[in-house]
Amino acid sequence: QQQVKQSPQSLIVQKGGISIINCAYENTAFDYFPWYQQFPGKGPALLIAIRPDVSEKKEGRFTISFNKSAKQFSLHIMDSQPGDSATYFCASMLSGGGADGLTFGKGTHLIIQP
Amino acid sequence: DTAVSQTPKYLVTQMGNDKSIKCEQNLGHDTMYWYKQDSKKFLKIMFSYNNKELIINETVPNRFSPKSPDKAHLNLHINSLELGDSAVYFCASSPNRGQPQHFGDGTRLSIL
Structure with a gap:
């Protein structure tokens, strides 16, 4: 049973465009929502994270938008670059240290075309 | 210096064997985890350790056992390996x- 649904499964964006990846979670107790970036042969690397007390968080070209009532959050990559081509995972967790650690979405394979 | 390092990077073995994977972190963190990523890239938590105590254990076969000799290490032992x-x-x-x-x-x- 998947508690975090991620879409799309794959995404192709032109260089300079905006990449948007969406996630929906089911467990209303989740209160920490990170995004991870994974390159082939490497481990997931924490990109940006948000807590439900804010609706948006921006770090450089990366922005998380969070909608608590809809139980959805999304990653926006502005001015997408070929170096952003990777697999992106959204995740959810109980920051108080719940029993399940990080619950991941199934990932989005992002390709930025030059 | 690598913050979280695992060895080996590749492990090829036959069904039925017993193997171990080592993990070390030099971040001074108190909690360590093991995740499994399947062929479809789905990541799932297996174990977590906090201050040398197992605090979660997902529905993982008991052939898998984490062992933490100290706070900086969490090794994964797998017995009777299966194709899956x-x-x-x-x-x-x-x-x-x-x-x-x-x-x-x-x-x-x-x-x-």
Whole structure:
């Protein structure tokens, strides 16, 4: 049973465009929502994270938008670059240290075309 | 210096064997984890350790056992390997429970 649904499964964006990846979670107790970036042969690397007390968080070209009532959050990559081509995972967790650690979405394979 | 390091990077072995994967973190974190990434890249938590105590254990076969000799290490032991165990296993650590996790680069386990 998947508690975090991620879409799309794959995404192709032109260089300079905006990449948007969406996630929906089911467990209303989740209160920490990170995004991870994974390159082939490497481990997931924490990109940006948000807590439900804010609706948006921006770090450089990366922005998380969070909608608590809809139980959805999304990653926006502005001015997408070929170096952003990777697999992106959204995740959810109980920051108080719940029993399940990080619950991941199934990932989005992002390709930025030059 | 690598923050979370795993060895070996690749592990090829036969069904029925017993193997171990080592993990070390030099971040001074109190909590360490093991995740399994399957062929479809789905990541799932297997175990977490906090201050040398097992705090979660998902529905993982008891052939898998984490062992922590000290706070900086969490090794994964797997007995009687099965074909379905083929996957990439990631170690991760965080300052404490419920805090951002940092991952190693994974160990690709292939069962022949």
